[in-house]
Amino acid sequence: MNAKILLVLTLVLTLVGCATTSTPLKGRADLLNFLTDDKTTREEVIVTLGQPAGRFEAEKILTYRLGYEPKNNGYYLVEREPTASGWPTWTAAKFSLVLVFDDAGILRKHSLVKVNQ
Amino acid sequence: MKRILPPNLCASFFCWPLVCALGLAVGTTGCLIIPTPHSDSGYARTNLDRHMPEQFTPSVTTRQDIILALGEPDAVSWDERQMAYRSEKIVALWIVIAGYAGGDAGTISKNQFYVFEFDPQGRFQTVTKSGELGMGEGADEPLLNSTVLKSVHTNGAPAMFRGEPVRCEYPKSFWLVGVDGFRSQGAKYFVCEPGQLLLTESNLVFVTAFQFANTEPALTLPLASVAEARVDEWSRPLVWSRCRLVVRLNSGEVHSFEIYKPGSFRQDKPAVQAACDFIQSKIKTARTEP
Numbered sequence: 001m002n003a004k005i006l007l008v009l010t011l012v013l014t015l016v017g018c019a020t021t022s023t024p025l026k027g028r029a030d031l032l033n034f035l036t037d038d039k040t041t042r043e044e045v046i047v048t049l050g051q052p053a054g055r056f057e058a059e060k061i062l063t064y065r066l067g068y069e070p071k072n073n074g075y076y077l078v079e080r081e082p083t084a085s086g087w088p089t090w091t092a093a094k095f096s097l098v099l100v101f102d103d104a105g106i107l108r109k110h111s112l113v114k115v116n117q
Numbered sequence: 118m119k120r121i122l123p124p125n126l127c128a129s130f131f132c133w134p135l136v137c138a139l140g141l142a143v144g145t146t147g148c149l150i151i152p153t154p155h156s157d158s159g160y161a162r163t164n165l166d167r168h169m170p171e172q173f174t175p176s177v178t179t180r181q182d183i184i185l186a187l188g189e190p191d192a193v194s195w196d197e198r199q200m201a202y203r204s205e206k207i208v209a210l211w212i213v214i215a216g217y218a219g220g221d222a223g224t225i226s227k228n229q230f231y232v233f234e235f236d237p238q239g240r241f242q243t244v245t246k247s248g249e250l251g252m253g254e255g256a257d258e259p260l261l262n263s264t265v266l267k268s269v270h271t272n273g274a275p276a277m278f279r280g281e282p283v284r285c286e287y288p289k290s291f292w293l294v295g296v297d298g299f300r301s302q303g304a305k306y307f308v309c310e311p312g313q314l315l316l317t318e319s320n321l322v323f324v325t326a327f328q329f330a331n332t333e334p335a336l337t338l339p340l341a342s343v344a345e346a347r348v349d350e351w352s353r354p355l356v357w358s359r360c361r362l363v364v365r366l367n368s369g370e371v372h373s374f375e376i377y378k379p380g381s382f383r384q385d386k387p388a389v390q391a392a393c394d395f396i397q398s399k400i401k402t403a404r405t406e407p
Contacts, residue, residue, distance in 0.1 A: 054189045054329055056197060057239065061181060063189035082327035087203055087228075088191055089160040096188025100181055109181075113188035115162045 026067065027074020032097070035110055042105040052099075053080045060101050065093035066112075090116040150225065151210045158226050161205035164188065165231060170244045173233075178241040183233060195330040197235070204229045278334075281317040285395055287388055289380075290314035292323045292336065293373040298349025298363040304373075305351060305359075310335070314374055316395055321364065323374070342366045346396035348389055349373070362389050364396065 034040060034048055045062065046052070054063035065078040078093040094116045100109040157163045164187060173183060180197065184190065190200040209225040227248055234242045277283070291309030299305060312325035312335070321343070323336035345365040352358030362374040376392065378385045 054193075055332065056184065056193065057180065061184055063184070065189065080327070087161070090162050091160055098185050098188060100185065109185060111185045111188075113164065113186070115164050115188045116159070117157065117163050 025069050025072050025074060026076040027069030027072055028076065029072055029074045031066075031075045031077075032112070035099070035107065037107055037109060040107040042099075042101050042107070045099060045107070049077060060103075062099045062101070064097040064099075065090075066095040066097055067092050068094045147214050149212045149214050151212070153207060153209055155206040155208055155227070158205040158207050158224070161203050161228075162188070162191070163204060165202055165204045165229065167246075170231065170246075173241050173244070175242055176236075176240050180233075180235050180239040180241070183241060193329050193331050195324075197239070197331050198237075199235070200233045202231045202233075278315060278317050278320060278322055281319060283315045283317055283322075285314075285316040285392055287314040287374075287376045287385070287392065289377040290323070291375040291377075292325070293361070293375070295371060296361075296373040297365070297371045298347070298361050298373055299351040299359075300349070309375060314376065314392065316392060318399070321396065336372070338364065338366065338372070340396060340399040342368070343396060343400055346393050346400065348393045357384075359384060360386050360389050362392050362396075 031049075034044065042059070042062070049064055052062040053065045055061070056063070065080060066075045067078045068075060075095065081089045081092060083089060094114065096113045096115045098111045098113060099107055102108050169187070172186065180200065183200070187202055191203045192201040193199070206227050206229065207224045208227045211223055211225055213221040230247050231244055232247070233244050236242055289311075290313055291311055292314070293304075293307050293309050295301075296304050296307050301307075310323075310325050310327075312323055312327075315322040315324070315334075319340050321336075321338040321340060322334045324330055325335045328335060343364055344367045345363075347363050348360055349363050350358060350360045359375070362376065363371065364374070365371045374389075374392070376385045376388045377383065378388075
């Protein structure tokens with residue numbers, strides 16, 4: 001009887017040891033679907049994506065860093081990854097989203113640039 | 118003489134500095150350097166190549182066009198007249214085969230910088246390419262502001278902050294928030310924020326290395342609010358002495374700064390003293406004014 005219990009316990013422990021937990025996917029395939037040139041406003045962008053990683057030309061240009069999840073073709077936001085030297089790395093972020101607004105804060109152009117392979 | 122490799126491959130694969138470094142290193146330290154085909158390190162951007170600048174036309178292409186094409190720059194000057202993009206290639210492996218560090222190994226990388234310059238209207242003017250060799254692991258990368266971007270001087274004009282010219286600039290500085298020189302408990306071991314310290318007629322400004330230079334500085338202290346500026350020194354036998362600029366405000370808030378010589382690990386004590394003297398002169402002026 002004891003031997004059976006021992007066998008069952010061993011089997012359970014072995015199976016538990018092999019068990020893996022599935023990590024939730026980081027990316028969202030529809031993350032950028034709301035972006036429409038000549039329609040989306042800067043406020044909508046900041047409400048949806050949060051604070052940008054870069055701001056240029058008095059906020060006429062905003063940039064965001066995006067990671068990519070191949071399993072679901074999803075994008076996720078990544079913060080700027082600075083090093084002590086001041087040069088940022090592009091390890092987590094693979095794409096740079098560039099948004100250009102007009103003086104009224106309406107999105108005029110945007111591009112998604114593949115920065116790191 | 119018969120060439121083993123074609124000349125262009127020879128030039129890129131076995132560049133002369135590496136060959137010299139190889140001979141010198143093996144002969145003197147027991148360190149072996151093995152050149153490798155150039156490959157992206159994976160840490161920096163990979164969307165740059167030597168033909169990239171050809172797509173941009175001087176006086177026609179705008180800053181906007183370049184950001185749309187290449188993505189967020191890696192650095193920008195305070196006035197956005199310069200933008201830098203960086204790639205990093207592994208060019209060699211180093212292996213220590215003798216001595217205390219025997220068995221250690223790492224990579225040697227080459228940073229490639231493309232610095233774009235713009236006119237006041239944001240039209241692209243020129244692009245310059247430069248490169249620097251660096252140890253891939255365990256060593257300092259070239260510092261952003263001191264080597265690549267002339268971020269505080271563009272076209273010879275002094276940098277301005279809130280309408281005032283910058284009087285003193287210290288591009289390799291460290292900021293210690295709430296640390297009173299070496300008097301605070303454990304002050305010698307506090308982690309510092311790297312960046313650059315700037316002094317104008319009425320402000321002390323610190324721009325961290327982690328922020329774009331065109332954004333609001335991480336720290337702005339009006340000199341009118343400074344109660345005390347002093348230099349604190351700390352020294353022990355057999356250890357390099359260290360000094361810090363300590364700035365205490367009327368409110369009791371305190372900040373310390375360390376200043377280093379650009380491109381060096383040595384502290385710049387004369388610069389610390391000069392910064393202190395400058396601040397003290399402004400405090401005295403403020404106190405004597407009616």
